[in-house]
Amino acid sequence: MAIRVNLITGRTIQQGVSMEAGKEKPAYTTACGIIELDPTDFKKLGAYRNTNVRVTSSYGSVVVKAVEATQGPHPGVAYIPMGPWANMVVNPNTYSTGMPTFKGTPVEVEVAKNEPVYSSLELVRKACRGELA
Amino acid sequence: MTKTVTDVICPFCGTLCDDLEVVVSDDGKELLEVYNACAIGAEKFLHSQAKDRITRPRMRQEDGSWKEISYDEAVDYTAKMLADAKKPLMYGWSSTNCEAQSVGSEIGEAVGAVMDNTATVCHGTSLIAVQDIGIPSCTLGEVKNRADRILFWGCNPAHAHPRHMSRYSIFPRGFFTGKGHTGRKVIVIDPRPTDTASLADVHLQVEQGRDYELLSAFRIAFRGEQLPDVVAGIPKEQIYEAAETLKSGRFVIIFFGMGVTQSLGKNHNIDIAIAVTRDLNEYTKAAIMPMRGHYNVTGSGQVWGWLYGFPYAVDLSRGFARYNPGETTSNDLLRRDEVDAVFVLGSDPGAHFPFSSVKKIYDRPAVAIDPHETPTTEVCNVHVPVAFVGVETGGCAYRMDNVPIETRKVVEPPEGMMTDEEFLKHVLARIKEIKGE
Numbered sequence: 001m002a003i004r005v006n007l008i009t010g011r012t013i014q015q016g017v018s019m020e021a022g023k024e025k026p027a028y029t030t031a032c033g034i035i036e037l038d039p040t041d042f043k044k045l046g047a048y049r050n051t052n053v054r055v056t057s058s059y060g061s062v063v064v065k066a067v068e069a070t071q072g073p074h075p076g077v078a079y080i081p082m083g084p085w086a087n088m089v090v091n092p093n094t095y096s097t098g099m100p101t102f103k104g105t106p107v108e109v110e111v112a113k114n115e116p117v118y119s120s121l122e123l124v125r126k127a128c129r130g131e132l133a
Numbered sequence: 134m135t136k137t138v139t140d141v142i143c144p145f146c147g148t149l150c151d152d153l154e155v156v157v158s159d160d161g162k163e164l165l166e167v168y169n170a171c172a173i174g175a176e177k178f179l180h181s182q183a184k185d186r187i188t189r190p191r192m193r194q195e196d197g198s199w200k201e202i203s204y205d206e207a208v209d210y211t212a213k214m215l216a217d218a219k220k221p222l223m224y225g226w227s228s229t230n231c232e233a234q235s236v237g238s239e240i241g242e243a244v245g246a247v248m249d250n251t252a253t254v255c256h257g258t259s260l261i262a263v264q265d266i267g268i269p270s271c272t273l274g275e276v277k278n279r280a281d282r283i284l285f286w287g288c289n290p291a292h293a294h295p296r297h298m299s300r301y302s303i304f305p306r307g308f309f310t311g312k313g314h315t316g317r318k319v320i321v322i323d324p325r326p327t328d329t330a331s332l333a334d335v336h337l338q339v340e341q342g343r344d345y346e347l348l349s350a351f352r353i354a355f356r357g358e359q360l361p362d363v364v365a366g367i368p369k370e371q372i373y374e375a376a377e378t379l380k381s382g383r384f385v386i387i388f389f390g391m392g393v394t395q396s397l398g399k400n401h402n403i404d405i406a407i408a409v410t411r412d413l414n415e416y417t418k419a420a421i422m423p424m425r426g427h428y429n430v431t432g433s434g435q436v437w438g439w440l441y442g443f444p445y446a447v448d449l450s451r452g453f454a455r456y457n458p459g460e461t462t463s464n465d466l467l468r469r470d471e472v473d474a475v476f477v478l479g480s481d482p483g484a485h486f487p488f489s490s491v492k493k494i495y496d497r498p499a500v501a502i503d504p505h506e507t508p509t510t511e512v513c514n515v516h517v518p519v520a521f522v523g524v525e526t527g528g529c530a531y532r533m534d535n536v537p538i539e540t541r542k543v544v545e546p547p548e549g550m551m552t553d554e555e556f557l558k559h560v561l562a563r564i565k566e567i568k569g570e
Contacts, residue, residue: 006341008324010391011293011426016173020145020180023484024506060488071289074325077341084484084491084508092487095399098446098462099258100487102395104342124483124508128495 002110003044005037005078007057008103009090012070015081023083023120032083033117035109036069041078047111054112055080055089057105061132062088062123063115078109084120088127134159142540143174144228144523147425147533148273148297150174155543164524164544171295180505181521181544187506188547190517199516204551204559207517211476211500212563215244218474218498220450224463225480225502227251227427230528230540233553234429234436237478240561243568245450247472249463250433251426251480252445258394259423260434260444261458262403269410271386271420272534273300278307279418282382283319286406287344287392288424291328297424302388303332309383318378322347323392335375340366345398348405351376355412385410385419394423425533427480428523432531467493475499475513478553479522483508502553519553520546528554 014031021027035055037045045066047053053066055078062085069079080086082102091101118126126132141153155178156166164182167175180186190207191199202210215221223246226234241248252260262268276283283302290297298304306313321330322337322344330336339347343365350364354376360369379385387410393402406421413419425431434444441447441454448454448461459465463482466472467490475494483491484507495512502517503510510516520526525546531537546552551559 008341010289013172013292013295016145016292017176019484020173020176022180022183022505023481023508069325071325071327071330074338077324079325082485084488087484087486087491088488090487092464092468092489094459094462094465095397096459096465097258097261097399098253098458098465099395099399100254100464100490101397102254102487103392104396120484120508121506121511124488124491124511127488128492128512 001046002108003041004106004108005041005076007055007078007080007089007105007107009080009082009086012081015083026119029117029119032081033064033085034067034080035064036079037066037109038069038072038075038077040075042066042068045109045111052112052115052117053109054115055107055109057089057091057107059091059105060088063112063117065117066109078107084123088123135165138541138543141543142523142530142538143170144428144521144530144540145174145177146294146428147431148294148300149428149530149532149538150296150300151538157544162545173295178524181524186547187516187518188550190515193514204556207515208556208559208563210515212560212567214474214498214500215240215246215476215560216564216567218244220472221246221474221476222249222463222466222472223247223476224249224482225251225478226433227430228479228522229429229553230522230530231429231432231436232528233478233522233557234433236554236557236561238436238440240557240564241449243561243564245452247450247461247466248437248447250445251430252434253462253464254485255391255426255430256394256423257445257458257462258400259403261400262407265400266404266407268407269414269420270422270534272536273532275420276386277301277305277310279309279384280386281310281317282379282385283317284322284379284385284387285320285329285333286322286387286389287396288388288390289323289327289329290424291332293390293426294424298332302386318382320375320378335378337367337371337375342396342398344393344396344402345405347372348402348409351409352412355380355416379413380416382417385413385417387419387421388424389421390424422534429530431533431535432529435531435535464490473497477509477513478502481507481509483510483512502556517556518550519556520550522553526552
């Protein structure tokens with residue numbers, strides 16, 4: 001069962017702290033390799049909290065861990081903290097402004113229990129080499 | 134024995150807090166404690182002490198592994214890469230001081246580079262809007278001392294500028310704001326009930342991407358004209374009420390962030406937010422300010438402003454400065470394959486650009502200058518670690534309200550480590566040699 005939500009990205013304080021502590025560290029993956037979903041969307045998805053999910057847009061796909069919204073409720077809106085995970089799926093078009101459309105990307109979320117959430121360096125490395133599934 | 138350095142400037146966000154206290158060892162080589170900083174600022178200071186910190190330049194080998202090289206070799210590689218390129222992109226410039234930005238610009242002129250800073254994925258659209266219709270702004274000191282109506286639009290300082298609210302916008306007691314937060318009305322407009330919204334008197338949960346409509350509705354409400362029943366998910370009564378709250382203030386300040394600059398509408402969202410501010414000046418005093426992210430992204434806009442007349446996306450490849458967002462901006466250049474080498478300093482596009490742009494950096498010669506190991510260093514051929522500006526070297530930085538503040542050196546960098554400025558000066562000298570100047 002897949003659900004469609006509107007994806008936005010941005011800073012969280014955990015993203016900021018773990019980024020300054022080192023993007024190669026596991027804490028950065030814990031802080032940013034997630035998608036915050038509203039409880040009603042969790043229900044539609046039929047998944048437990050902290051399940052790995054695959055997020056897919058017209059621009060790419062990434063596996064992250066689904067967690068309950070920390071600043072909710074926001075039904076229909078999902079949040080991935082800014083970072084390499086979010087940037088695999090955001091709309092890169094700038095529409096002649098120079099600014100990619102980081103907020104407001106329609107995405108599909110489906111359960112991907114057995115797929116791993118890669119660390120930031122691994123994710124970028126594998127994606128550049130075309131080694132991602 | 135230890136010693137405490139007071140009035141230290143925090144080199145994390147555009148709030149540029151200037152009241153930190155840092156405890157260092159007697160010989161000034163070790164940083165032990167940080168007081169007054171937010172969680173992110175403290176982590177930045179403490180991370181400079183990490184035992185696993187990379188202290189020498191590295192070059193990527195054929196098999197993908199890193200090989201340590203000397204600073205001289207790194208200077209040589211960087212200079213040759215830039216001098217050989219037809220149109221290199223020199224990106225970043227936000228987590229460094231104005232002195233380094235200025236040397237970097239000289240390199241850009243020498244090699245005909247496109248110079249772009251992190252505003253390109255942050256407040257670039259705000260800068261376009263400011264050029265279109267101007268900006269009535271103020272300093273954070275005026276906000277602290279005068280503002281009694283605070284509007285946060287599409288920004289979440291509780292997470293992104295953690296001490297902004299306590300130092301300037303919500304809580305402080307100022308000259309004309311002696312009651313602190315009880316004398317202020319705070320409105321938050323955001324598609325999520327954020328932690329900032331939980332501190333506000335009013336939260337309007339706008340439908341994501343419909344900021345333009347809501348801002349437009351505010352302009353209608355100020356004039357007392359008719360609104361549809363619901364605009365952007367907000368009932369009209371709430372819009373009229375919020376508009377009245379703003380009009381009745383003595384000093385209104387609108388802070389705005391990525392919620393408006395990165396959503397569809399982009400610069401036009403900011404156009405109309407500035408128009409809202411202009412409208413409010415018919416009734417009271419009002420100002421508007423972008424919540425700048427990096428601690429010195431404002432500074433790079435200033436430096437290029439006085440060098441070239443443009444704050445970002447400056448194309449020097451024709452021997453004079455051109456500026457055309459959408460054409461000379463990093464993501465457009467990368468996605469269209471219009472640059473043939475990438476130099477990154479003081480930013481992490483590997484983590485913060487859409488992947489389609491990151492792949493393009495991976496596909497061409499690239500050098501990253503960064504104290505940290507990052508996704509950008511992962512896609513570059515050479516990584517040059519440098520001293521942390523604001524921790525291990527001083528220099529000028531501009532706060533989000535365009536006030537210049539001299540950052541301070543509090544601790545020695547690891548033995549033999551260069552600063553951004555030193556490294557760039559060496560690269561510039563080498564480029565001049567190569568070009569026979």
